[in-house]
């Protein structure tokens with residue numbers, strides 16, 4: 001049986017040789033150019049970093065190790081982590097071995113609970129989560145080994161240990177934050193022998209008589225795990241990790257980026273927007289009411305959360321997957337029906353608004369379709385998880401898998417410290433005059 005560690009030990013030397021050859025053969029060839037617009041515009045579309053765990057195709061969405069997301073939506077979170085790291089779906093024995101690793105490492109140090117309980121009552125759940133990860137930095141195996149002297153080619157080995165320790169504790173901590181922050185009772189423990197998604201669902205403590213909430217959690221943790229390397233959370237985690245800060249520093253930093261309303265926090269914003277919409281019109285609005293509400297949002301200078309994307313140019317397959325789950329499990333749920341109505345109306349509103357923007361000399365909205373955050377909140381709400389400031393924590397438990405897989409691979413491949421060249425606005429102006 002090939003455990004995660006055994007398989008990695010086999011793959012990594014091969015990948016290093018392949019990379020050495022690629023760089024020797026093509027190291028001086030160009031893969032991208034940068035326009036002035038891109039340099040000032042968040043580097044959109046600039047190809048200047050490597051990520052092998054997944055790619056996002058503008059017209060297809062997320063592809064994990066060559067597999068389109070909707071074709072692997074049945075995989076459980078532990079299988080997704082294995083796939084991200086190795087490119088292979090684990091067989092039953094390797095999957096069980098990974099589950100045992102999580103069982104072994106799931107105990108959360110007591111100081112984490114003391115710290116979380118001491119935090120101000122109005123702390124955002126994301127701040128609680130990131131603080132909890134950061135305070136556990138003293139547990140880092142990487143840092144410990146590094147301080148004692150570690151060969152560069154072995155960096156990845158303690159990184160796997162750190163990753164498994166973080167991933168095992170994350171659902172316990174995240175569920176504990178839910179219970180502490182929203183007065184739901186004491187944090188609950190990890191159940192040995194239960195899978196990752198069902199364990200998380202169970203520790204949140206919400207009733208789940210049919211097991212469909214656990215099913216949603218498996219899907220949720222699968223869908224949010226990775227979205228190639230350039231998104232804020234993955235990119236920040238990568239940059240921090242590139243200085244050999246350990247996984248605790250790096251993951252906490254990446255999740256601080258996820259906590260922004262243009263990134264992961266959009267799922268909380270999105271449900272808030274849907275609930276305000278329902279409140280204004282006392283239920284699911286008509287098309288005209290919804291258009292009015294959406295235009296009010298846009299003309300007051302706000303974005304419609306859950307719509308648009310920096311890379312995607314079609315409806316996000318993650319939205320499609322969640323939408324299908326809703327159609328199967330809660331077709332008559334009023335909040336879900338509002339999400340469906342928004343999906344019917346908002347893309348057209350955004351297209352019209354984009355035309356108005358262009359007439360006013362502004363840039364168009366590049367993508368009017370829903371992203372991952374447009375529908376997931378309604379599903380959580382249906383199962384009684386109504387505290388929407390908590391939603392980005394769920395996203396985080398999942399995104400940690402992608403960030404950690406990318407970190408391990410970067411240490412394995414000896415990726416150097418990130419250091420792009422910045423230039424001043426004056427330099428750009430002077431440079432353009434010379435052309």
Ligand code: CMX
Pocket residue numbers: 044231261262263264265266298302303304305306307308309310311362363364365366367371372373
């Ligand atoms: N509502 C209103 N305006 C929008 C919009 C939306 N949903 N999406 C884009 N725009 C606006 C942008 O704000 C930008 O306006 P300014 O030039 O005035 O600043 C303009 O359209 C062009 O933006 P873009 O090229 O289409 O998109 P960007 O790559 O700059 O931004 C994103 C992408 C996701 C930040 C943006 O679409 C947005 O703010 N969406 C709403 C928030 C959201 O759902 N975020 C979650 C994304 C998924 C994730 O990462 O978790």
